Amino acid sequence: MVKATFLNRFILYFYLMNESELIKKAQAGDFEAFSALVNASKNKIYALALKMTANPQDAEDIVQDTFLKAIDNIEQFRGESAFGTWLYSIALNQARAHLAKQKQTDLKPIEDYLPARSAEELHREGVVHLFDWKDPHQKLEDEQLRTIIDNAIAELPAKYREAFLLRYIEELSIKEISKIINESVASTKSRVLRARLALRDHISKALEDKYGTEVS
Amino acid sequence: MGRKCLDYINDLNDYLDGELDPSLCEEIEKHIGHCENCRIMVDTMKQTVTLCREGKPEKLPAALEDKLGGILKARWEKKFGK
Numbered sequence: 001m002v003k004a005t006f007l008n009r010f011i012l013y014f015y016l017m018n019e020s021e022l023i024k025k026a027q028a029g030d031f032e033a034f035s036a037l038v039n040a041s042k043n044k045i046y047a048l049a050l051k052m053t054a055n056p057q058d059a060e061d062i063v064q065d066t067f068l069k070a071i072d073n074i075e076q077f078r079g080e081s082a083f084g085t086w087l088y089s090i091a092l093n094q095a096r097a098h099l100a101k102q103k104q105t106d107l108k109p110i111e112d113y114l115p116a117r118s119a120e121e122l123h124r125e126g127v128v129h130l131f132d133w134k135d136p137h138q139k140l141e142d143e144q145l146r147t148i149i150d151n152a153i154a155e156l157p158a159k160y161r162e163a164f165l166l167r168y169i170e171e172l173s174i175k176e177i178s179k180i181i182n183e184s185v186a187s188t189k190s191r192v193l194r195a196r197l198a199l200r201d202h203i204s205k206a207l208e209d210k211y212g213t214e215v216s
Numbered sequence: 217m218g219r220k221c222l223d224y225i226n227d228l229n230d231y232l233d234g235e236l237d238p239s240l241c242e243e244i245e246k247h248i249g250h251c252e253n254c255r256i257m258v259d260t261m262k263q264t265v266t267l268c269r270e271g272k273p274e275k276l277p278a279a280l281e282d283k284l285g286g287i288l289k290a291r292w293e294k295k296f297g298k
């Protein structure tokens with residue numbers, strides 16, 4: 001029963017206090033306040049770490065190290081960003097360290113994702129270069145589809161993967177992301193776009209393959 | 217002479233995320249109406265994000281969940297004392 005009471009106190013803490021009060025208390029040395037902040041963010045940090053590394057053990061290490069680093073540096077948090085945003089930047093630094101051995105490639109330029117000829121030319125000739133997937137759920141099993149998506153995310157170079165995940169999975173704004181990854185707003189925008197275009201490309205090719213081999 | 221497909225690509229995310237100027241949105245929608253490649257591009261870019269968002273939300277594995285509090289508490293007490 002001890003555990004349940006403990007948990008109830010965390011929940012009570014979390015609901016009675018807003019984030020900035022919890023942070024103030026934590027910075028003054030209140031472990032329960034810090035625990036409430038941990039509980040509010042641990043699953044999101046884990047999900048991000050798992051998608052970044054595609055490795056559950058690495059993701060667990062990242063979660064643990066992120067919160068340990070947060071303890072070590074708690075007084076350095078000045079409240080210019082949300083606490084969660086601060087944690088994300090710590091977590092991404094940890095993830096980068098885990099991914100340091102992987103080679104960092106660049107994606108092709110944005111312009112290369114569309115047919116090179118003009119819309120007018122293509123329209124006149126009635127040429128379509130892009131594959132229209134329609135709804136892949138109609139064609140593939142959920143598990144097949146999941147594998148395609150996970151592979152596509154895993155194949156993105158890390159700096160694009162993190163930009164994409166922060167934007168569309170964690171739903172942060174471009175401005176928030178630019179602070180976390182320490183890039184200008186313009187280059188953050190272009191990174192997110194290139195990531196999305198590259199993912200689309202990868203998924204499109206994989207689906208075209210699969211659709212081709214499915215017996216209808 | 218209208219704009220080319222490639223002229224729209226830099227605005228694509230802003231358009232899809234609803235952050236583009238309405239007059240530019242109108243222009244893109246008009247273009248999509250007669251350009252099959254760009255229509256497919258817009259549809260599949262939308263789906264790319266939808267598909268990535270699917271799947272159950274990940275939760276911290278129970279084993280780490282159980283020990284995390286203790287690990288953090290030890291570090292906390294080292295820093296702040298008991």
Ligand SMILES: [Zn+2]
Pocket residue numbers: 119220221222247251252253254255
């Ligand atoms: Zn076009």
